[in-house]
Amino acid sequence: MAALPDNPLEIAQRFLAGSGQIQSELGSGTDGIVYSTSRPSAIKVFAARQPYGKELAAYSRLAEFDVSELCGHNVPILFGHDDETLVIEMSRVVPPYVLDFGKSDVDICWDFTDEELEARLLEQAEDFDEYWPVARDIYYALRHYGIYYHDLSPRNVAFVNPRD
Numbered sequence: 001m002a003a004l005p006d007n008p009l010e011i012a013q014r015f016l017a018g019s020g021q022i023q024s025e026l027g028s029g030t031d032g033i034v035y036s037t038s039r040p041s042a043i044k045v046f047a048a049r050q051p052y053g054k055e056l057a058a059y060s061r062l063a064e065f066d067v068s069e070l071c072g073h074n075v076p077i078l079f080g081h082d083d084e085t086l087v088i089e090m091s092r093v094v095p096p097y098v099l100d101f102g103k104s105d106v107d108i109c110w111d112f113t114d115e116e117l118e119a120r121l122l123e124q125a126e127d128f129d130e131y132w133p134v135a136r137d138i139y140y141a142l143r144h145y146g147i148y149y150h151d152l153s154p155r156n157v158a159f160v161n162p163r164d
């Protein structure tokens, strides 16, 4: 994992350029750190150019088709980005949602057979428990838009758990 810049908060603030404030940290993971803003929006500061480019390509594709929801899951809408500081601004979402496209590919088919793909997908099934059929549908709904989603996990594809 690439290291985050020393000053992600400053980078996020500079991106806003005085047209809003950073409110709090929404979360972080392998590719970046995400802040909520007063606009309102979410700003993700990336640790490296490659996941930034992948996520921007996926959100651009989703924007092209006006996708803000998939299988009942909220999908962040692309608001803006900066190629120099590796920042993406998007709408803030609440579960159920699907987000985090830093490891997905757009329009890149790879050499898996359907069986190999199903086997790979099934490795994630246990993590989702009874929610797996919907998580799997989301995977294929993204593929419909040419997005190959390689990071299927309950952190990125979140459900509202009635037991919570």
Ligand SMILES: Nc1ncnc2c1ncn2[C@@H]1O[C@H](COP(=O)(O)OP(=O)(O)O)[C@@H](O)[C@H]1O
Residues within 6 Å of the ligand: 026, 027, 028, 029, 030, 031, 032, 033, 034, 042, 044, 076, 090, 091, 092, 093, 094, 099, 100, 101, 102, 155, 156
């Ligand atoms: N648009 C958003 N709206 C609300 N919360 C978000 C948003 N984007 C990210 N988050 C929160 O921040 C966490 C980390 O974001 P994510 O994009 O998954 O980063 P990483 O690529 O580093 O895993 C997510 O698990 C989620 O809790």
Ligand SMILES: [Mg+2]
Residues within 6 Å of the ligand: 028, 029, 030, 100, 155, 156
């Ligand atoms: Mg994540």
